[in-house]
Amino acid sequence: MTQIHDGGCLCGAIRYRTTGDPIQTTICHCTFCQRLTGSAFLVEPVFKAEAVSVSGAPPKTYELTSAGSGKRVTVSFCGCCGTSLMLGFERFPGYVGLCGGTFDDPSWFVRDLDASRHIFTRKARLGVVLPAGMPLYADHALAADGGPNAPFVLAEPRVVDGSWPS
Numbered sequence: 001m002t003q004i005h006d007g008g009c010l011c012g013a014i015r016y017r018t019t020g021d022p023i024q025t026t027i028c029h030c031t032f033c034q035r036l037t038g039s040a041f042l043v044e045p046v047f048k049a050e051a052v053s054v055s056g057a058p059p060k061t062y063e064l065t066s067a068g069s070g071k072r073v074t075v076s077f078c079g080c081c082g083t084s085l086m087l088g089f090e091r092f093p094g095y096v097g098l099c100g101g102t103f104d105d106p107s108w109f110v111r112d113l114d115a116s117r118h119i120f121t122r123k124a125r126l127g128v129v130l131p132a133g134m135p136l137y138a139d140h141a142l143a144a145d146g147g148p149n150a151p152f153v154l155a156e157p158r159v160v161d162g163s164w165p166s
C-alpha cells in the first residue's frame with residue numbers, strides 16, 4: 001500500500017500530502033537553510049513533484065539565486081502565518097524538497113545511511129552533533145559542474161565546536 005503523509009503550515013491555511021517515501025533526505029546546514037528555518041539546519045525529504053499535492057490557500061513564493069550554483073531556488077510559504085513549506089530548484093526540475101518539520105508526523109521518514117546525508121557541514125552551528133557512519137559533505141553533494149563531491153564519514157559522533165572543520 002502506498003504511504004500517504006500529510007503536513008501543513010502553522011495556521012492550517014495550507015495543507016499538503018505526499019505519497020510514497022522520499023527519494024532521499026538531505027539535512028542541510030547551509031546559511032540559507034538556517035535563515036529559512038530560523039534554526040540550525042533544515043531536514044529536507046525530497047520527493048518527485050508528482051508525489052506532492054497542495055490544498056487550501058495557494059502558497060506564496062519567494063525566488064532567489066543560489067550563490068553557489070547560480071540557479072534559482074523557489075521557497076513556498078504561507079502568506080498568512082509565514083511558515084516555509086517547500087523548495088523548488090531550477091537545478092533539479094521535477095523535484096520538491098519539503099521542510100520536514102511541517103509534516104504532521106515529522107518523524108515518519110527514515111534518516112538512515114542509504115537514504116540521507118548531511119551537507120554544508122562546514123557551516124554547521126556550534127553545538128550541532130554530526131552523526132557517525134553517515135555520508136557528510138563539507139559543501140554540496142554535487143559540484144557546480146554536476147559531478148559528485150566526495151563525502152567523508154566520522155567514526156564517532158562529533159559536536160561542532162569552534163575548531164570545526166579541523
Ligand SMILES: [Zn+2]
Binds near residue numbers: 009012014081083
Ligand atoms: Zn499558514
Ligand SMILES: [Zn+2]
Binds near residue numbers: 028030031032120
Ligand atoms: Zn541548505
